[in-house]
Amino acid sequence: MAKDQFESISLKKYAEESYLNYAMYVILDRALPNVGDGLKPVQRRILYAMSELGLDASSKYKKSARTVGDVIGKFHPHGDSAAYEAMVLMAQNFSFKYPLVDGQGNWGSQDDPKSFAAMRYTESKLTNFANLLISELKSGTVDWQPNFDGSLLEPVIFPSKIPMILLNGTSGIAVGMATDIPSHNINEVIDATIEVLEKPKSEVKDLLKIIKGPDFSNDASIVANSEELEEMYSSGRGGFKIKANWRQEKNQIIINALPYQASGSKILEQIAEQMLNKKLPMIVDLTDEGDHEDPVRLVITMKSNRVNADDLMNHLFASTDLQKTYRMNMNLISLKGGPRVFSLVDLLKEWLVFRKDTVKRKLEHRLDQVNDRLHILEGLLTVFIDIDKVIKIIRKSDEPKKELIKIFKLSEIQANAILEIRLRQLAKLEQIKLEDERNELVSERDDLEKILKSKTRLKTLIKNELIEIKETFGEERKSLIIDSTNAKVFSEEETLVVEPITVVLSKAGWVRSAKGHDIDPESLSYRGDDSLQDFARGKSNQLAVFLDSNGKAYSIPSHSLPTARGMGEPITGRLNADSGVQFISSVIGIEGDSFLIMNTAGYGYIAEYQNMVSNKKTGRAFMKLPENGKMLKAIPIKKRHTHIAAVSNIGKLLIFKIDELPTLGKGKGNKIINIPKDKLSAGEEFMAHAQVLSEDSSLRIEVGKRSVTLKPKDWPEYILSRAKRGKKVGKLINIERLIEEVKPQKEDT
Numbered sequence: 223m224a225k226d227q228f229e230s231i232s233l234k235k236y237a238e239e240s241y242l243n244y245a246m247y248v249i250l251d252r253a254l255p256n257v258g259d260g261l262k263p264v265q266r267r268i269l270y271a272m273s274e275l276g277l278d279a280s281s282k283y284k285k286s287a288r289t290v291g292d293v294i295g296k297f298h299p300h301g302d303s304a305a306y307e308a309m310v311l312m313a314q315n316f317s318f319k320y321p322l323v324d325g326q327g328n329w330g331s332q333d334d335p336k337s338f339a340a341m342r343y344t345e346s347k348l349t350n351f352a353n354l355l356i357s358e359l360k361s362g363t364v365d366w367q368p369n370f371d372g373s374l375l376e377p378v379i380f381p382s383k384i385p386m387i388l389l390n391g392t393s394g395i396a397v398g399m400a401t402d403i404p405s406h407n408i409n410e411v412i413d414a415t416i417e418v419l420e421k422p423k424s425e426v427k428d429l430l431k432i433i434k435g436p437d438f439s440n441d442a443s444i445v446a447n448s449e450e451l452e453e454m455y456s457s458g459r460g461g462f463k464i465k466a467n468w469r470q471e472k473n474q475i476i477i478n479a480l481p482y483q484a485s486g487s488k489i490l491e492q493i494a495e496q497m498l499n500k501k502l503p504m505i506v507d508l509t510d511e512g513d514h515e516d517p518v519r520l521v522i523t524m525k526s527n528r529v530n531a532d533d534l535m536n537h538l539f540a541s542t543d544l545q546k547t548y549r550m551n552m553n554l555i556s557l558k559g560g561p562r563v564f565s566l567v568d569l570l571k572e573w574l575v576f577r578k579d580t581v582k583r584k585l586e587h588r589l590d591q592v593n594d595r596l597h598i599l600e601g602l603l604t605v606f607i608d609i610d611k612v613i614k615i616i617r618k619s620d621e622p623k624k625e626l627i628k629i630f631k632l633s634e635i636q637a638n639a640i641l642e643i644r645l646r647q648l649a650k651l652e653q654i655k656l657e658d659e660r661n662e663l664v665s666e667r668d669d670l671e672k673i674l675k676s677k678t679r680l681k682t683l684i685k686n687e688l689i690e691i692k693e694t695f696g697e698e699r700k701s702l703i704i705d706s707t708n709a710k711v712f713s714e715e716e717t718l719v720v721e722p723i724t725v726v727l728s729k730a731g732w733v734r735s736a737k738g739h740d741i742d743p744e745s746l747s748y749r750g751d752d753s754l755q756d757f758a759r760g761k762s763n764q765l766a767v768f769l770d771s772n773g774k775a776y777s778i779p780s781h782s783l784p785t786a787r788g789m790g791e792p793i794t795g796r797l798n799a800d801s802g803v804q805f806i807s808s809v810i811g812i813e814g815d816s817f818l819i820m821n822t823a824g825y826g827y828i829a830e831y832q833n834m835v836s837n838k839k840t841g842r843a844f845m846k847l848p849e850n851g852k853m854l855k856a857i858p859i860k861k862r863h864t865h866i867a868a869v870s871n872i873g874k875l876l877i878f879k880i881d882e883l884p885t886l887g888k889g890k891g892n893k894i895i896n897i898p899k900d901k902l903s904a905g906e907e908f909m910a911h912a913q914v915l916s917e918d919s920s921l922r923i924e925v926g927k928r929s930v931t932l933k934p935k936d937w938p939e940y941i942l943s944r945a946k947r948g949k950k951v952g953k954l955i956n957i958e959r960l961i962e963e964v965k966p967q968k969e970d971t
Contacts (some may be wrong), residue, residue, distance in 0.1 A: 226414040228313065245449065248627035249561055253396035255403075257554040258389030258576040259380035261356055262394065264308045265299040269322060269374060272426050273349050273356050283326045284343035289339050302570060306341045313346060316388045319405035321440045321693070322352040332440075332517060335488045351695060355380040363589025381580045385411055385573045387554065387936040391436075400546070400562060401553040404436035404462075407699045412692045418570040426456045426566055433566070436550075436906070441467050441479040443702045445545070450685045455566040458552040462891075464624055464701075465545035468535060470952050473527040476537065476878075477520040481546040486510055486520055493522070493540040502537075504529045536708045545700050557934055559762050572597045577684055582795070583675065589670045594635075599660045601636025602643070606653045612640065682785070722759070725766045725780055726790070727808045729755040731769070734790030737785035749789050756855050760810025767810070767834045769819075770803040773845035775834045780810060781905040798839045807855040809834065819844070819892060822908040823851030827891035828859065828883055850903050862916040865937075868948070871910040876948030877940045880914065893945040913960035920963040925954050931963065 255262050261269070269294040279286055286309065291306045300774045310316045313325035316332040327344035330337045338344070348356075363381035368374070391405040410433045417432060418424050422744075435444055435451050446454075447464035452459025464481035477627050480486060490510060506524035524531065539545035552569060556562040557576055560881040564572065605612045605626075615629070616622045623637045632640070646652075673679040724736045726743045736743075743757040758766065766780040776797045793805055809817055811831035821824030825848055836842040845853065859880070867877045876895045884892060894909065901907035915921060921932045930951065932940070940949050 227759065227813050228457060234501045248397065249396040249400040250555060253389055253886075254399075254401050254553060254555050254561055255394070256379055256393050257564070257572050258580075259382040259886050260385065260390065261355075261380065262299055262308075262322065262392070264293075264300075264305060265312060265322075265731045265821055266380060267358060267376065268293050268305065268309050268312070268348040269352060269380070271361075272323075272328070273359070276531055277347040279324065279348055279350045281347055282348050283610055284322075286341040286344045286346045289346060289386065292421060295375050295761055296374055297369050302341070305855045309341075309346070310326050310338050314576040315439055317797065319437070319472070320389050320408065321349055322348075322355070322390075324349045329547035332480065332484075333512070335483070342461055350368045354383045354691065354695075355386065358383070358580070358584055361584045362590075363584045366449055366750050381584070383577075383687060384408070384572060387417060387573075388569070396561075397809060399553055400551060402549050402551045403554075404548060404550060405438055406433060407437035407697070408693060410437070410699065411433065412688045412696075414566075415570055415686055417576065418567065419574055419681055419685060422571070424567060426452060429566055429570075430432055430455060435701070436548075437699050437701045438464070438482045439700065440475070440482070441702070443467060443704050445704050445706065447705045454550050458565050458569075459550060461547055461549040462727065463545055463547050465539050465704075469529075470531045473524045473529070473637055474705075475522040475524065475531055477522070477544070478516065478518055480518050480520075480549065481543065484546055486505045486512065486518060490520065490544050493538065496541065500820060502534075504534060509809075510957070515793040530623070532708075544774055550901075574684075577725075578680060581680065581684060583780075585670050587734075588666065592670065594668045596660060596667065597633070598636060598661050599634050599663070601630075601639055602656055603660065604630055604632065604636075606638050606656070624920055640955055654703055670774045675766050692937075720761055720763045723762050725758045725760070725783065725808050725810060726786060726787075727755045727757065727793070727886045729804075732757075733778075733783055733808075734786045734788065735762075735766075735780055735794045736786030741786070747785060747789065750818065755805065756807045758808045758810040764810050764812065766808055767831070767836075767966070768771055768797075768805050769809075769844065769853060769856060770799055770805050770841070772803050773821075773843065773847050773853060774799070774803075774841040775836070775844040776839075776841040777835045797841065797941060799841065806853045808971065809856050809858065811858070816912060818857040818859055818867075818883075818912060819891065820854050820857075820909065821845065821847055821851040822897075822910070824892045824897040825851065825869075826883065826894045826908045827855075827886040827889065828880075828913070829886065830886075842888075848890065852908075854909070855913060857914055859914050860916075863914040864917050865941075866894065866912060866916045867915055867921055867940075867960060868912040869910055869951075869957050869960060870895060870948065871956055872907055873877050873950050873953070873957060874948035875923075875940045875951045876913070876944075877937055878944045878946075878948055882944040896945055896947045910957055911960045915962055916964065922959075922961040922963055923954060923957055924961065925957055926958040928954075930954065 234827055251263050253262070259266065268289065275284065275289065275292060286306065290302050290306050290309065292967055294300060294302055295556055298305055309323055310329055313321055313329050314335060315321050317335065318346055320655070323345055323346050325346045328337070328339035328342060350877035356383040359377060364836070366375040366379050387403060388411045389408055390404045391403040393402045395398060414429045414432045417429060418790050426575045432449060435446060442464050445465055450460065450462065453464070466477050466481060467479035468475055469479045480489070487510065490508050492733045493502065493505070497505055503649045505522055509521045511519040524534070541844070552564045553561055557572060566658050603742065612626065615625050619625045623641060624642060626632055626637045648686055673683060693971045696698060721737060722739045724739060724741050724743060726736060728748055730749065732752065734748065743754050748754070760780065764780055764784065765777045768776045768778070776799070780798050809831070813832045815831040817829050817831065817834070818826060819829045834844060847853065861958050864880055865877050866880050866883065867875060883894065894912065897907055899907055913921060918934060920934070923930045923932070942948065
């Protein structure tokens with residue numbers, strides 16, 4: 223091949239042109255619908271092929287494979303599965319609010335839209351609703367174009383009688399752009415179209431008094447306020463939420479409507495996963511009771527009817543597909559042939575331009591037909607005046623057509639019509655029929671001409687057609703519009719099973735949590751020479767606070783602690799504590815609970831639980847320790863407690879009223895019992911223990927295996943003012959424990 227037969231082109235230019243051509247093909251001929259009929263090319267070709275096969279609503283069903291074969295063989299040279307899936311979507315009432323294909327067989331379900339049977343098993347025909355698209359197709363209303371191989375003609379667009387794009391909506395992804403249009407209620411769309419037809423200066427806020435918002439084929443509620451809707455329909459872009467409908471029956475929640483394209487089985491999986499992760503302890507069972515009569519019926523069984531169902535559903539709305547977010551992007555192929563994002567008003571105006579042009583073409587086409595028929599009728603009636611002469615010419619003339627044209631001054635079309643008259647049509651009765659037909663056609667011609675010459679009459683015709691369609695296909699709105707939603711995911715604490723627990727801290731700093739309050743912490747197993755340091759009783763949804771030997775306080779969610787079935791784990795693995803510190807005490811409580819905080823130097827104060835909580839792993843400085851002072855265990859204070867008993871290592875006991883000690887947020891505190899500094903520094907004397915008492919409780923003092931019990935009548939000897947040195951209890955020294963003994967009926971619950 224000669225060199226000059228080749229064309230040189232840069233790779234950059236070739237790639238740009240090729241990709242641009244591909245992009246334009248995808249945008250215009252695959253992904254985006256046309257504003258006129260609201261259909262994508264594949265949908266239009268499927269419906270046209272079905273109409274050509276005679277599969278209208280009144281016909282018998284025919285195998286879907288036959289339709290798909292015609293579609294891909296005559297109009298849409300792509301894969302049969304792609305064409306069949308497009309056909310299935312138009313038959314599913316949960317995908318299309320107003321289905322265009324009437325399917326017989328398995329066409330999928332909302333739970334699994336892809337579960338439809340193969341096309342060799344299903345049968346189909348057009349619905350009555352589809353007639354709104356194709357009934358005027360052969361009335362000269364639209365342009366036609368050759369099919370892919372030029373052997374047939376197909377319509378460029380359907381002469382839709384309604385704004386179909388708003389009724390069924392659509393979604394599609396092109397190159398660099400997409401479209402997402404929700405479905406709407408036919409009554410509202412027709413009323414809004416009539417409003418724009420009669421008042422072209424209507425604004426979005428005017429139309430939103432008619433169109434409340436999107437409307438889907440089920441009863442799920444739409445969540446969007448008026449400002450969001452106005453912005454969405456004004457710009458053509460925006461978003462809204464759809465949430466499931468539910469009701470409560472005793473301890474069961476019945477979900478009977480799911481968001482558009484939400485799967486019930488997937489939702490149950492999402493809930494079950496949360497149950498498995500112990501995030502929904504209030505749910506005990508899930509079932510899908512959907513059947514043919516009630517396709518959607520999900521049942522959630524709660525532990526009891528005391529569970530707040532509203533709070534539970536708000537959590538599920540936020541964490542599952544029971545509430546989904548949808549976006550709107552009204553991107554369509556305009557009448558000019560290019561993509562454009564329409565506002566609601568612009569879309570209806572554009573469609574009305576299309577509809578007016580379609581109706582004009584239909585009227586002009588009919589007017590041409592009427593005029594053609596009148597022309598023939600005039601010729602027929604002319605020859606009826608002298609029918610004998612016509613018969614004579616036909617019998618004797620070699621060229622009867624020319625002679626008829628010459629004698630009766632006819633056109634060639636009229637002459638042909640006369641020559642095709644049958645003998646029985648020469649009766650007098652036939653002449654009367656022809657005259658009646660002519661009169662009717664003259665009247666029709668006058669009406670057609672009046673409409674074509676008057677914009678007002680044309681508007682009235684379109685309006686009356688829309689009203690008639692509304693009366694035939696109209697239905698009430700299904701999707702309720704809700705201003706807002708309270709969807710909120712449960713916090714970690716809200717999803718816990720609240721149960722009594724005992725937090726156990728060992729001397730080596732290992733921590734664990736045991737269920738219940740009746741466990742004896744000293745009876746648990748410990749590692750090697752390790753043993754019990756402190757324990758606290760509370761509930762699993764509370765924070766456990768730990769105090770170290772430096773006076774710092776740390777917090778850990780008690781439900782996150784390891785169970786007491788094992789040895790626990792080092793608390794330092796959860797916290798960033800100073801090296802070398804020892805953890806002294808553990809407490810659990812709620813806001814307002816009080817604790818006695820103290821050290822061996824004899825100082826202390828009353829602290830409220832909320833002031834001990836720290837959100838940092840490094841903890842918070844809580845008690846300032848005096849020189850040579852060491853932290854002691856924190857003691858819980860109940861409302862019944864009235865006195866504090868403190869004892870030194872040399873056996874001196876001091877009892878004073880609890881209100882003599884201040885309540886502080888943090889700090890050094892006040893002196894509880896007087897410990898001389900020189901003796902403290904020498905290690906000879908220090909505060910060893912303290913206990914809180916009520917007026918009728920007893921104080922048991924333990925030294926080894928010996929114990930002494932002081933009843934309230936024995937207290938006066940030891941009751942002194944705060945900060946005194948106290949008085950010796952017999953010859954006791956190195957007291958190991960102070961225990962409050964309470965009568966059973968006085969115990970705190």
